[in-house]
Amino acid sequence: MFFTFIIFLLIVDYSFEQKCNRERIHTWNAEQRLICDLLDNYQVKWGRPVRNMTEGVEVRFGLQLIHISDLDEKNQVLITNQWQIYEWDDEALTWDPEDYDDLVDIRLPIKRIWQPDVTLYNYADTRLEEKREVLATVYHNGTVFWKPMSIFKSTCQIDIRRFPYDSQKCSMKFGSWTYDSSKVNLRFYRDIQKFDLNSYVKSNEWSIVGNSASRNTEKYDCCPEIYVDLKFHIQLERRGGFYNYILILPCVLLSCLTCILFWLPPESPSKLVLGMNIFTSFFVLLLLLYKNMPSNAEHIPRIGAYYCLNMGMIATSTFLCTIVVHIYFRGAGPMPTILRRVFLEFLAPFFCMVPHTNTYQQHAVNGLMPPIKATCDGDKFEKFELLKERFKSFGDKRQISSTHDDTLEVLDMMNDHSQQQQHHHHHHFQQNQEPSLTQQIQQQISASITFMTVETDLKEIRDFLRTTRKRMEDKEAKTKTVNDWKQVALVLDRTFFFIYFIAIIVSLAVMFPR
Template sequence: MMCYSGRMLSLMTVTLLLHWSLSSSNSSDFGFLSPEKLLIKTLLDRYEEIGKMGRPVVHQDSIINVEYGLTLIQILDLDERNQVLSTNVWATYKWKDIYMQWDPSEYSNITKIRVPNGSIWQPDIKLYNYADERLEEKRQAFVVVSYDGTIEWLPQAIFKSSCAIDIRHFPFDVQKCKMKFGSWTYDGSKIDLNFIYGNENFDLSEYVKSNEWDIVRSKAVRNIIIYTCCPEPYVDLTFELEIRRKPAFYNYILILPCILLSSLTLVLFWLPPESPAKMQLGMNIFVAFFVLLLLLAESTPPAASSIPLIGAYYCLNMILITLSTFLSVVVVNLYFRGARKEVPGLVKRILVDYVARLMCMKDQVRDSKLDKHFRNKQKHTNNKDKNFKFDKVGYFEMQTEESWKGVPNGTPSVNDSDSSRSFSSTVGLFYSLESDIREIKNLIKQMIDKSDEKEAKDRIAREWRIVALVLDRLFFFLYMLAIVISLLAIFEHTLFRQGDDPANDVENSL
């Protein structure tokens, strides 16, 4: 009997231990779960039974209202060559799921839970104008679920969107980039897309200022479009970002060297024509502009429909430098032309009489005219003195023989035989002197003719030099005028926009 009672006691002990073990196992599965875990498990288990495929609606014709918005964090890059805009954003989704509802009173008044984003249905909102090689744009983020079925999802994302780049005013350009979002498969009768909180704009409250770009303005537009593939209307939200480049970096590597080289080209026209540096300087400046043009090509898209104005300015300067080198050759040729041919009267009248006065070259032209006037006056005086000097011989030739002898009747007497011999000797000496004077006269005339010929050649050479100098000065002013006009044509977009700068309002709002 005692043995039987011991066996019964052992059996009861084992039974109690087994019951306690089973009860503790069941309590570990469900009894020790927090209300939040139990709620999440219940909702996800039910959702898995229903399935994630298909919209969470009761009726097929029901429309799910999806609200969408973008919070711009940073402009990462604008690739001008590939025309791609990279932005760091927070995307915000909000919709309602009837299968994710519960009564908070049954779960310790829990009103919100977080579940993995791939465990429930989500709208397929895609970036239409994507330009990305990655398969996933967004980072993993939990979905916030409210007790009434409201779903909020705020994933971090880096979007790479295509953007048409207009580089006409580079580096003072303003770019307008658009980001188009919409459902890829659901039309407007299935998913109605609207702006979250009615904010038809980028949210810039968390924006980090870019070192290269300033935001001029941003806006967003809701569009309803019927595509050629599908007759149903599709709803999309298009966010537009207008940004302006900060040109400080390019001012030092592109603009300032360009202006300095353009100013240096003006020195080319101030160098004297006899200097060999006049040709070397032009070729060196041409090479420097070509290097700047290659540097500009590295910063701009090669397949652009329009070239930047600064590139056109570089090409214009290269053309002007080539033309100035050619004109320098013409000036040097005219300067050393010599007396091979006289300056045409029309050229002399236009350049020396009119253009030289406009180019502030009166001193050089006045010296030339004074030399000419003095030369004509001296020539006239020399001719007068020369005629007066040699007219003495002609004076004696015009006299009668009696005037030579000093005898009134002109016939010598017998008593004057000594006087006759003396007179004959005097006449012989006179004829010999006359012959010598005529020979000296011819020699002096030849010397004067050679001197006049040399002076005429010098005058012609001097006139060609004056024409060359006037042309050089004329080319200088024309080149300076071309530089000023080209600079105004390129930078007028920058100079006249400073008065109305909406970027200040955007910066203040940040």
């Protein structure tokens, strides 16, 4: 199959090179006779079409941009569909129109005549030929006009720092590869020093914001001659509407979720889980961005830096959330004075955060803490009841004792008054009074014992109250310390929120000014 194709090419090439058969020239029209005459007299197609070798050939070159097919950021290649415009004078292709029925122009195959070797210097293509085969228009004065269709793949230095709102400036350098400026003088076609956009089809992704061209002369290290080149510049601005929904909107939404992360209570286990999920989401977006970016870029895109910034802040916030949760649940010990002044006395009022004033009432109202159970033991209540009974019995005894003492005084007065009259009853009265005195002494002894018992019980109760008070004060102090640490954790969380919020706003304003 390969050899068949080679043979076919040789046959085609031979058909182009062969001479005209003039035996049937009387049947040809004027155009056929003219083409046959011109090509038969065209001796060498590789030599410059000038009679005086000291003269140069002026080639007028231009580009008509049809469509921007693609700008491959990863490979840094610009793919465009263009029409090349060539115009030069060929002294071997002139004729008198009167000899050929006033024919002023004909079409010739470009391979049968001389053509300038104008090539794209900054090409990035594996193809050997980027031009399509088209005929050249030749006029009677020797002017050759050739407009082939071409698909160019040129290198373009990509600046991805502002992706997807970036603007790229690409250049295409054209010049003769072998002829220097003294042999082929390259100039702009009709002095149009830019891309011709009359037939341009708008791209869905890129907008043309700059279009210019320049003529340059350069001397290379390989050769002492001076070479001329035409450099066409085009500035493209990306239309970021598609990327707004693919990369920007998810990024903003995830940033908002990160802000919500700092408002979740520290005791919530979903706080750390949400942070890790947001981190994973940003990592997926970063992978999507990596697929479109060149791996050897000098700069990273700002949106990539924004992703990395968010990932770093989320990782930091997750770490800080761990610290906040630790402080919230494990905060104990005396708080340093600097922390108290900074977080509780300065930042808490600044963030309009209400401190814990009455811990027990607040927790009781919120239903977060059960009511405190009594710390007194059961035997202490029994002592209170026993002491109450003893006080009651002691009061009854005091009343009986006072009544008995009054009765004794009345009896003494009666005895003094009737001592002389009732002297014969004295012996009987003494016998009745002795049991009363014994009973009084017993009552006094019982009262003394009762007072001692009450005093002992009162001492135990006083010691118990002191101990209970000490325990309550210690517990209140410990609870106050724990609540202060919890308040520090909440203030720290709120501080991280405002730092993250400010960082997000500043980064959005800097990275995406539009």
